[in-house]
Amino acid sequence: MKKIRVYEIAKDLNVSAKEIISELNKLNIDVKSHMSSIEGDVIDKIYNVFSKNNTKKSNVDKNSKNTSQTKKSNRKEKQTNKKDKFTKENQASKKDKVIKDKQDNKNKKFNNKSQDNKGKKTIVKNKKTIDRNKNKKINEDHFKNLQKAKPKHKNKSKAKKKAAETTNLEGIVNVTESGAIEIPETIIVKDFAAAIGVSVSQVISKLIQLGIMASQNQELDFENAELIGMEFDKEIVLKSEDEESMEDIFDLDYEDKEEDMIPRPPVVTVMGHVDHGKTSLLDSIRNTHVTKKEAGGITQHIGAYTVRVNDNKIVFLDTPGHEAFTAMRSRGAQVTDLAILVVAADDGVMPQTIEAINHAKAADVPIIVAINKMDKEGANVDRIKQELSDNGLVPDDWGGDAICVPVSARTGQGIDELLEMVATVAEMEELKANPNRAAVGTVIEAQLDKGRGPTATVLVQKGTLRSGDMVVSGVSSGRIRAMFDDRGKKIKKAGPSIPVLILGLSDVPEAGEFIYVTKDEKTARSYAEKAKNLIKADMVKSSSNIKLDDLFNQISDGTIKDLNIIIKTDVRGTIDAVKQSFEKLSNEEVKVNIIHGAVGGITDSDVNLAAASNAVIIGFNVRPSQSAIDLANYENIDIRTYRVIYDAIEDIKNAIKGMLAPKYVEEVIGRAEVRAIFKVPNVGSVAGIYVLNGKITRNATIRLIRNDIVVHEGEISSLRRFKDDVKELASGYEGGLGLENYNDVKENDILEAYIMKEVKK
Numbered sequence: 001m002k003k004i005r006v007y008e009i010a011k012d013l014n015v016s017a018k019e020i021i022s023e024l025n026k027l028n029i030d031v032k033s034h035m036s037s038i039e040g041d042v043i044d045k046i047y048n049v050f051s052k053n054n055t056k057k058s059n060v061d062k063n064s065k066n067t068s069q070t071k072k073s074n075r076k077e078k079q080t081n082k083k084d085k086f087t088k089e090n091q092a093s094k095k096d097k098v099i100k101d102k103q104d105n106k107n108k109k110f111n112n113k114s115q116d117n118k119g120k121k122t123i124v125k126n127k128k129t130i131d132r133n134k135n136k137k138i139n140e141d142h143f144k145n146l147q148k149a150k151p152k153h154k155n156k157s158k159a160k161k162k163a164a165e166t167t168n169l170e171g172i173v174n175v176t177e178s179g180a181i182e183i184p185e186t187i188i189v190k191d192f193a194a195a196i197g198v199s200v201s202q203v204i205s206k207l208i209q210l211g212i213m214a215s216q217n218q219e220l221d222f223e224n225a226e227l228i229g230m231e232f233d234k235e236i237v238l239k240s241e242d243e244e245s246m247e248d249i250f251d252l253d254y255e256d257k258e259e260d261m262i263p264r265p266p267v268v269t270v271m272g273h274v275d276h277g278k279t280s281l282l283d284s285i286r287n288t289h290v291t292k293k294e295a296g297g298i299t300q301h302i303g304a305y306t307v308r309v310n311d312n313k314i315v316f317l318d319t320p321g322h323e324a325f326t327a328m329r330s331r332g333a334q335v336t337d338l339a340i341l342v343v344a345a346d347d348g349v350m351p352q353t354i355e356a357i358n359h360a361k362a363a364d365v366p367i368i369v370a371i372n373k374m375d376k377e378g379a380n381v382d383r384i385k386q387e388l389s390d391n392g393l394v395p396d397d398w399g400g401d402a403i404c405v406p407v408s409a410r411t412g413q414g415i416d417e418l419l420e421m422v423a424t425v426a427e428m429e430e431l432k433a434n435p436n437r438a439a440v441g442t443v444i445e446a447q448l449d450k451g452r453g454p455t456a457t458v459l460v461q462k463g464t465l466r467s468g469d470m471v472v473s474g475v476s477s478g479r480i481r482a483m484f485d486d487r488g489k490k491i492k493k494a495g496p497s498i499p500v501l502i503l504g505l506s507d508v509p510e511a512g513e514f515i516y517v518t519k520d521e522k523t524a525r526s527y528a529e530k531a532k533n534l535i536k537a538d539m540v541k542s543s544s545n546i547k548l549d550d551l552f553n554q555i556s557d558g559t560i561k562d563l564n565i566i567i568k569t570d571v572r573g574t575i576d577a578v579k580q581s582f583e584k585l586s587n588e589e590v591k592v593n594i595i596h597g598a599v600g601g602i603t604d605s606d607v608n609l610a611a612a613s614n615a616v617i618i619g620f621n622v623r624p625s626q627s628a629i630d631l632a633n634y635e636n637i638d639i640r641t642y643r644v645i646y647d648a649i650e651d652i653k654n655a656i657k658g659m660l661a662p663k664y665v666e667e668v669i670g671r672a673e674v675r676a677i678f679k680v681p682n683v684g685s686v687a688g689i690y691v692l693n694g695k696i697t698r699n700a701t702i703r704l705i706r707n708d709i710v711v712h713e714g715e716i717s718s719l720r721r722f723k724d725d726v727k728e729l730a731s732g733y734e735g736g737l738g739l740e741n742y743n744d745v746k747e748n749d750i751l752e753a754y755i756m757k758e759v760k761k
C-alpha cells in the first residue's frame with residue numbers, strides 16, 4: 001500500500017508538519033514525527049480535514065509513486081499549481097490565509113527584518129500596468145542583444161564567448177533557437193534579472209509576492225525562476241550540462257615544452273603512525289615548535305614549509321598523523337615528490353605505517369624511512385627493518401631499495417643525514433617545471449580567517465604566482481590581495497614548488513583542488529559560477545536520493561537503520577577526515593552516512609536539509625546562526641558543535657548505542673502497602689499508601705499484588721503527598737496513589753513499582 005510521509009503532505013498542503021501530526025492524533029492515529037508515514041484512507045482523511053482539493057492530493061500521489069512522469073512534466077505541473085497560487089493570491093480563501101499566516105510567522109520567526117508584505121503588494125499592484133509597459137521596452141532591447149549574441153555558427157565555445165561578451169553571463173545563461181532562456185539549476189537573482197532583461201527590483205518584488213525574501217545576491221532555484229519568468233512572459237528552460245571539461249572551456253592549463261622546464265625543489269610529505277614523531281621531526285628540522293599550539297595536541301591542518309639544505313631548497317608538507325586524517329594525507333601524497341616515513345624505533349610498524357606505505361606506493365612516490373626516537377631505551381633498528389621488509393619495504397643495506405636513516409627528533413641525531421638523503425633522492429628524480437607561464441597550483445589547506453577572510457595555502461606547481469594575479473579554484477575566485485611565505489613574510493611572487501598563503505579569495509576553496517591564474521576577472525568569475533552550479537546540481541541530486549525510496553524502504557523494512565550526518569567545519573580538509581572516521585562507526589545495525597559536508601557556519605539551509613533527510617548537524621569550530629538555531633528548535637533538529645574531532649566521535653559512538661535496538665530489563669524500585677481507600681468524585685479510587693522499601697516514582701509501572709497474585713498492572717495516574725503532586729515517595733513515607741483505568745484497589749494490597757531499564761550493548 002502506498003505510504004506518504006507527514007512532511008510530504010505538510011509540504012503539499014502548505015501547513016506545518018506539527019499541524020498535520022496534531023490532526024492525525026485527533027483522529028486517533030499515532031504518528032510521532034514529520035518523518036512518520038501514513039497510508040490508505042488516513043491520507044484521504046487528513047486531506048479532508050484540511051479541505052484540500054483533489055488536484056493537490058493527486059500531486060502527492062503522483063510524486064509518491066514517482067514513476068512514469070518525467071522531471072520536466074512534474075516541474076510543469078508544480079509550476080501550474082504555484083502559478084495558480086501566485087495569481088489568485090488576493091482571493092481570501094481559507095487556504096490562502098493558512099499559507100499567509102504561516103509565511104508571516106516564518107518571517108517573524110526566522111527573518112529579523114520582518115516586512116509588511118501587504119503594503120508592498122499594494123504598491124506592486126498599482127505600479128503593475130506602468131511596470132508592464134516599462135518591461136516591454138527593456139525586454140525588447142534586451143532581447144535584441146541576446147538574439148544578436150545567439151550562436152549562429154557551429155563553433156560552440158566561440159559563439160558562447162561572444163554571447164557572454166554581450167550579456168556578461170558567460171557559462172551561466174544561453175538563449176535557445178526558439179528564444180527560450182536557458183539557465184542552470186540555480187541562479188543569482190541579479191543574474192536572472194539581467195538574463196530576462198528586467199530590473200533586479202522587479203524580480204525581487206515578484207519574489208516577495210511569492211513569499212520569498214531574497215536579496216539581489218541570493219540564489220534562486222529553477223522552479224521559482226521559471227515562475228518569475230512566466231510573470232514576465234519569458235520561457236525559462238533548464239540548461240543541459242556541458243560535456244567539455246571546465247579547464248578546456250576556460251583555457252586554463254596546458255602542457256609545457258621540455259625546453260622551457262628548469263629544475264625545481266622537491267616537495268616532501270612526512271607520514272607515519274600517530275605519535276611516532278612527525279611533528280617533532282619537522283620541528284627539529286625547522287627548529288620551531290608547532291605541537292604546543294595545536295587544539296587537543298593533534299596536528300589538524302596541513303602546513304607547508306621550505307627549508308634550506310646547503311644550497312638546495314626542500315619543501316615539507318606537514319600532513320596530519322592521526323587515522324582521522326587518512327583522506328587528507330592521501331591528498332598530501334599526490335602533490336608530493338617524496339615521502340619520509342617516520343617509524344618510532346621503540347614501537348615499530350603500525351597500521352598507519354602500512355597505510356602510509358600504501359599511499360606512497362600508489363602515488364609512485366619514493367620513500368625514505370626515518371627510524372625515530374633512537375635516543376629511547378628499547379630502540380631496535382633491526383626489528384624495525386625486519387618489520388619494514390615484511391611489509392614490502394626492504395632496506396638498502398639488506399639488498400632492497402628503501403633508504404633507512406636512524407634519527408632522533410629530540411636530540412637531533414641523524415637529521416642532517418636524513419636531509420642529505422632527501423636532497424640526493426630528489427636529484428635523481430630530476431624534478432622540473434616552467435616558471436614562465438600563468439601559474440597552476442594545488443590548494444594544500446584553506447580556511448576562513450576572522451580578520452582576513454578566506455585564506456589558502458597554495459603549492460605552486462607550474463609557472464609563477466604573483467600578488468595581484470586573478471585566480472580561481474573551484475567555486476572560489478578573486479584577485480590575490482596579499483601573499484605570504486611559510487615564515488609569514490609578505491612576498492610578491494612564488495615559483496614552482498613554493499608554498500604560499502594567499503588572501504583575496506571570495507570563498508574558502510577545497511583542499512586538494514587545483515588553483516589557476518586566469519587572464520581576467522570575468523573568466524575567473526564565470527568559472528567559479530559554473531563550478532558552483534555543478535556542485536549545487538550534484539547536491540540537489542544527492543539530497544533527493546537520500547529522501548527517495550531506497551532509504552525509506554530500508555528504514556521501514558527494519559533491515560537497516562541510518563544515522564545521517566551533515567558536517568560543517570572551518571577548514572575544508574577536516575570534512576574528509578571526519579567523514580572517514582564517522583563512516584567507520586557503522587556496524588551491522590546502524591549505517592552512518594555523511595550526507596553533506598561544507599565549510600562555514602551552520603545555516604538555515606543546513607537545517608532544512610537535515611529536516612528533509614532526518615539528519616543531525618555536526619559543526620567543528622563553527623557555530624549556528626541565530627535563525628538556524630530557531631529553525632532547528634522548530635524542526636527539532638539536533639545541532640552539535642565541537643572543537644576536537646575525538647569528542648565528536650565519542651558522542652556519535654554513544655548515539656549509535658542509543659540507536660541500536662535497545663534491550664530492556666525490568667528493575668523493581670520499591671514496594672508500598674495500601675492502608676486506606678479514598679473515593680474522590682470525578683477521579684475514582686485513590687489508595688492511601690505507605691512505602692515499605694525503595695521508592696515509588698510517578699513514571700514507574702505498578703504491579704498490584706493481592707495474596708501473592710498479580711491482579712493488575714498499569715500506569716500511575718496520580719501520586720501525592722498530602723495535597724501536593726510529587727515525583728516520588730521514598731521509603732517510610734505515606735501518600736496517595738491513583739492507578740490509571742483501575743479503581744478496584746483494596747486495603748492490604750501490595751503495590752510493586754518497577755521501571756524498564758535499557759541495557760547498553
Ligand SMILES: Nc1nc2c(ncn2[C@@H]2O[C@H](COP(=O)(O)OP(=O)(O)OP(=O)(O)O)[C@@H](O)[C@H]2O)c(=O)[nH]1
Nearest residue numbers: 274275276277278279280299321322373408409410
Ligand atoms: N624520546 C623521544 N621522544 C620523541 C621523539 N620524537 C617525538 N617524541 C615524542 O613523541 C610524542 C609524539 O610526537 P609528535 O611529534 O607529536 O608525533 P606525531 O607523529 O606528529 O603525532 P600526531 O600529530 O598526533 O600524529 C611526543 O611526546 C614527542 O615529544 C624522539 O626522537 N625521542
